[in-house]
Amino acid sequence: MLPPDSAELADLAARWRSAYVHIPFCRRRCPYCDFAVVAPGDPGTGDIEQLTTRYLSGLHAEIDMESDWEPLAALNLGGGTPSAVGAGAIAAVIDHLESRFGLEPGAEISVEVNPEDVTEEFVEGLAEAGVNRVSVGVQSFDDEVLRSLGRAHTAARAVAALEVCLDRFSTGLDLIFGTPGESLESWRATVATGVSLYPHHLSAYALTVEPGTVLGRAVREGAVAPDPDDQADKYELLQDAVGEAGLVQYEISNYARPGHTCRYNLSTWGQGEYLAFGLGAHGHRDGVRRRNVRSVTAYLERVEAGARPEAGRDITADPEMERLILGMRRTCGVDLGDREEAAEQDPGLQRLVAAGVVELSRGRLHVVQPLLADDVGATVLSLSA
Amino acid sequence: MTDAARIRNFCIIAHIDHGKSTLADRLLEATGAVEARHMRAQHLDTMDIERERGITIKANSVSIRYTGPGGEDYLLNLIDTPGHVDFSYEVSRSLAACEGAVLLVDASQGIEAQTLANAYLAIDSGLEIIPVINKIDLPAADPERVAHELVGILGGSAAEIIAVSAKTGEGIAELLDAIVEKLPPPEGDPELPTRALVFDSYYDTYRGVVCHVRVVDGSLETGSAVRFSATGVTASADEIGMQLPAAMPVKKLNNGEVGYLITGIKEIDLIRVGDTVTTVGGGATEALPGYSEPRPMVYSGIFPTDGDDFERLRDALDKLRLNDSSLVYRAETSRALGFGFRAGFLGLLHMEIVRERLEREYDLDLVTTAPSVGYEARTADGSTVAVSSPQDLPDRAELESIAEPFVKVMIITPSDYVGTVMELVQHKRGEMGEMTYLSPTRVELHYLMPLAEIVFDFFDQLKSRTKGYASMDYEPAAYRISDLVRVDVLLNNLSVDAFSTIVHRDKAYEYGRRMATRLRELIPRQLFDVPIQAAIGGRVIARETIKAKRKDVTAKCYGGDITRKRKLLEKQKEGKKRMKMVGAVEVPQEAFISALRIDE
Numbered sequence: 001m002l003p004p005d006s007a008e009l010a011d012l013a014a015r016w017r018s019a020y021v022h023i024p025f026c027r028r029r030c031p032y033c034d035f036a037v038v039a040p041g042d043p044g045t046g047d048i049e050q051l052t053t054r055y056l057s058g059l060h061a062e063i064d065m066e067s068d069w070e071p072l073a074a075l076n077l078g079g080g081t082p083s084a085v086g087a088g089a090i091a092a093v094i095d096h097l098e099s100r101f102g103l104e105p106g107a108e109i110s111v112e113v114n115p116e117d118v119t120e121e122f123v124e125g126l127a128e129a130g131v132n133r134v135s136v137g138v139q140s141f142d143d144e145v146l147r148s149l150g151r152a153h154t155a156a157r158a159v160a161a162l163e164v165c166l167d168r169f170s171t172g173l174d175l176i177f178g179t180p181g182e183s184l185e186s187w188r189a190t191v192a193t194g195v196s197l198y199p200h201h202l203s204a205y206a207l208t209v210e211p212g213t214v215l216g217r218a219v220r221e222g223a224v225a226p227d228p229d230d231q232a233d234k235y236e237l238l239q240d241a242v243g244e245a246g247l248v249q250y251e252i253s254n255y256a257r258p259g260h261t262c263r264y265n266l267s268t269w270g271q272g273e274y275l276a277f278g279l280g281a282h283g284h285r286d287g288v289r290r291r292n293v294r295s296v297t298a299y300l301e302r303v304e305a306g307a308r309p310e311a312g313r314d315i316t317a318d319p320e321m322e323r324l325i326l327g328m329r330r331t332c333g334v335d336l337g338d339r340e341e342a343a344e345q346d347p348g349l350q351r352l353v354a355a356g357v358v359e360l361s362r363g364r365l366h367v368v369q370p371l372l373a374d375d376v377g378a379t380v381l382s383l384s385a
Numbered sequence: 386m387t388d389a390a391r392i393r394n395f396c397i398i399a400h401i402d403h404g405k406s407t408l409a410d411r412l413l414e415a416t417g418a419v420e421a422r423h424m425r426a427q428h429l430d431t432m433d434i435e436r437e438r439g440i441t442i443k444a445n446s447v448s449i450r451y452t453g454p455g456g457e458d459y460l461l462n463l464i465d466t467p468g469h470v471d472f473s474y475e476v477s478r479s480l481a482a483c484e485g486a487v488l489l490v491d492a493s494q495g496i497e498a499q500t501l502a503n504a505y506l507a508i509d510s511g512l513e514i515i516p517v518i519n520k521i522d523l524p525a526a527d528p529e530r531v532a533h534e535l536v537g538i539l540g541g542s543a544a545e546i547i548a549v550s551a552k553t554g555e556g557i558a559e560l561l562d563a564i565v566e567k568l569p570p571p572e573g574d575p576e577l578p579t580r581a582l583v584f585d586s587y588y589d590t591y592r593g594v595v596c597h598v599r600v601v602d603g604s605l606e607t608g609s610a611v612r613f614s615a616t617g618v619t620a621s622a623d624e625i626g627m628q629l630p631a632a633m634p635v636k637k638l639n640n641g642e643v644g645y646l647i648t649g650i651k652e653i654d655l656i657r658v659g660d661t662v663t664t665v666g667g668g669a670t671e672a673l674p675g676y677s678e679p680r681p682m683v684y685s686g687i688f689p690t691d692g693d694d695f696e697r698l699r700d701a702l703d704k705l706r707l708n709d710s711s712l713v714y715r716a717e718t719s720r721a722l723g724f725g726f727r728a729g730f731l732g733l734l735h736m737e738i739v740r741e742r743l744e745r746e747y748d749l750d751l752v753t754t755a756p757s758v759g760y761e762a763r764t765a766d767g768s769t770v771a772v773s774s775p776q777d778l779p780d781r782a783e784l785e786s787i788a789e790p791f792v793k794v795m796i797i798t799p800s801d802y803v804g805t806v807m808e809l810v811q812h813k814r815g816e817m818g819e820m821t822y823l824s825p826t827r828v829e830l831h832y833l834m835p836l837a838e839i840v841f842d843f844f845d846q847l848k849s850r851t852k853g854y855a856s857m858d859y860e861p862a863a864y865r866i867s868d869l870v871r872v873d874v875l876l877n878n879l880s881v882d883a884f885s886t887i888v889h890r891d892k893a894y895e896y897g898r899r900m901a902t903r904l905r906e907l908i909p910r911q912l913f914d915v916p917i918q919a920a921i922g923g924r925v926i927a928r929e930t931i932k933a934k935r936k937d938v939t940a941k942c943y944g945g946d947i948t949r950k951r952k953l954l955e956k957q958k959e960g961k962k963r964m965k966m967v968g969a970v971e972v973p974q975e976a977f978i979s980a981l982r983i984d985e
Contacts, residue, residue, distance in 0.1 A: 291946070291948070326950075351912070372934070372938065377957070378954050382958055
């Protein structure tokens with residue numbers, strides 16, 4: 001078994017084909033979230049159940065519009081809240097994708113779930129549908145923090161959900177740190193609880209203020225913003241603690257026990273190709289990056305008329321550069337290829353080397369301080385072939 | 386040719402916004418000099434900036450034919466004058482070309498300091514004054530109060546004051562009659578050797594330097610050889626003409642007449658405002674009085690934001706100078722800002738205009754350093770060094786003393802604000818002089834102040850403390866030794882020349898503190914701790930630290946949205962490109978600009 005942070009595994013992942021399916025429905029809109037989400041009370045939404053039914057048929061129609069491809073190594077259902085539509089709907093989507101494109105043996109079938117949706121029955125349904133991986137949107141084990149994040153569950157509910165999932169699936173624990181009001185002690189306790197549950201996978205993201213969200217507006221109007229230094233402290237605390245659970249870092253924000261890396265994620269950072277279905281979904285096929293419309297009305301109009309719900313396409317101008325800036329996010333680093341010489345001579349990159357932020361060795365670039373990855377990325381972008 | 390007895394040369398003295406340009410427009414229209422359908426607002430102001438800001442920078446003149454009340458034909462020469470303190474020398478030369486002045490005051494505002502200063506200048510030059518109250522059509526107009534003020538200043542009686550509305554045309558006919566009846570005709574002797582005063586000159590791409598002249602004695606004739614007294618240059622009078630307002634060539638300009646002269650000279654430096662034109666054969670031996678060399682009052686560094694634009698900036702300055710001999714500059718190198726120029730200006734408005742013209746007409750993106758004045762450093766060996774940039778200051782070991790220019794300041798303010806004005810002036814190291822009540826509610830205050838305090842933010846503060854009611858004017862007084870020091874700002878132990886400044890010792894700490902705090906806010910965190918220090922010589926007076934950056938990463942690639950991630954990094958990369966390296970510290974160009982901004 002290849003370790004999570006091995007370059008060989010990363011290279012393998014680059015060749016995997018996957019599919020991403022977006023389920024936008026949520027019971028409420030979290031104040032920080034800027035995904036394509038449909039929540040009750042959104043203008044023009046009407047009856048949510050009716051809309052969900054329409055959306056799911058639209059989704060199936062969209063899957064039918066995609067031209068044939070190779071069998072998939074990974075399926076990822078994300079959201080929104082995929083668990084909100086129930087195991088039956090999830091099973092139907094998985095079946096459809098399998099019959100359209102086929103699945104590789106041992107394919108990863110992953111679903112994002114919210115703790116409040118996890119019941120024995122639901123988990124049973126997922127397992128029957130072939131799901132073998134879940135990531136649980138816990139965010140924090142502190143009820144106070146959960147409230148300020150606008151989440152619907154409690155810490156106790158999250159623990160119970162994880163316990164159920166851990167028995168059945170390769171289970172990922174998703175956390176958010178650096179929420180204003182979250183103390184270092186609160187985070188320390190969250191990490192301790194997380195580690196003690198011994199998850200297969202851990203994602204921990206620093207809370208980011210996105211424009212156009214409730215949080216974004218609040219901060220613009222003077223509310224306390226997440227403090228980068230506080231987030232750095234919490235990141236370091238996490239780095240020191242994950243080892244206890246046997247978790248190995250393989251990307252800036254992702255840790256896994258051997259054999260439990262997320263295939264879909266790893267493939268994305270390796271510039272792999274993936275199909276995308278659903279609202280606001282982003283795909284990458286035959287060298288073209290495309291994105292779907294973000295409005296549910298527009299989406300339904302298009303797919304119901306038999307048209308692709310595409311909002312735009314990007315043809316990567318410099319695929320080699322894209323490979324570098326994606327790949328450098330991984331712990332195994334990235335092969336510099338024909339930019340090796342440029343990297344060694346670049347004064348900006350040399351400053352980063354001198355400051356101990358990156359290492360250049362044997363033609364690879366490693367970001368040693370992942371928290372400064374964007375600084376590195378911006379510098380790498382200036383390297384010419 | 387017009388008989389000198391039928392000529393009236395006059396100017397209009399007015400504060401900005403008191404309606405000078407509108408009145409000039411109305412006079413042109415009323416006399417049929419410009420047909421109404423060709424009329425555009427601010428006819429005499431030709432530069433974009435003049436029209437936009439409603440100010441006059443370049444003097445201009447126009448000759449108007451007018452039939453007087455008794456049916457006689459007159460030639461009225463309206464000589465436009467700049468209204469701003471920066472151009473007081475130009476004003477004085479324009480006044481010297483006139484026998485009379487229309488003193489135009491807004492009926493709701495009353496007289497302002499610059500107007501009063503120029504009115505005093507006109508009276509001192511022996512001009513006949515016609516007081517006029519404008520904007521009587523406005524609801525807020527209070528012509529009686531303003532008339533009372535004018536009588537207090539000028540003497541005479543309120544009955545002599547003409548009330549007009551340049552907007553509606555009311556009172557214009559009366560004003561025209563007053564101009565021919567009250568203003569004296571030009572004196573001067575047609576038989577004496579020719580002497581003509583250059584009161585304005587500008588550069589025309591096709592014709593070379595065009596100068597506006599007022600013939601005082603003798604006459605100027607097309608084709609004759611002329612000599613400019615101050616520069617000693619001789620040339621042929623290729624074309625002589627009048628502005629009606631369109632240029633009309635004439636054979637000859639006689640004593641008392643006003644017109645233009647084109648000689649084929651291409652360098653504006655050779656034809657200076659205030660100079661005397663005479664003929665080469667049998668010319669006058671004595672020039673007209675009042676000429677002086679332009680002398681910069683304020684200095685500032687001008688740097689292109691993009692270092693590649695240095696040559697374009699040089700070209701642009703060279704071109705501006707073709708039309709503005711008062712602009713002086715020399716190349717300067719700054720460690721922080723790269724290659725640029727140290728430029729000297731007549732004043733703050735002049736500086737601002739030059740910068741705006743460079744940016745607007747030559748499409749340049751510029752960084753300008755905080756304005757400073759010209760200091761005089763006295764060294765141990767007794768010599769005096771002119772210091773127009775903090776970098777010019779001799780070593781401390783050799784430095785004996787530093788002298789700074791002081792100016793005489795006149796402020797007119799509503800009496801309610803006298804206290805706050807006094808407080809401000811005191812804070813700016815001013816010394817109180819005379820105080821006169823223009824009326825029970827308006828006061829004229831005189832001070833002696835260091836020019837450096839004025840160029841900083843004095844005018845803005847004066848305006849804000851008096852709710853915009855105070856106006857001011859100043860004129861150079863003398864150099865005086867003050868307790869001045871140079872404050873340097875060090876970034877990561879390297880002095881950043883663009884932030885060095887010469888200030889009074891009492892203000893040094895405040896400046897150092899402010900710059901250090903500001904830079905800490907403006908310079909993004911680096912990969913290591915960066916100390917910022919303000920120092921006088923080796924002594925640190927303020928210190929701040931920019932803590933090392935710890936986190937610079939955005940969470941994730943949302944739902945496989947690689948494009949967004951890439952755009953984010955592209956943006957960051959562009960940001961890096963705009964950074965200037967000061968030693969090992971990356972400083973955004975904007976940080977220099979913002980730190981140098983005077984406002985707070």
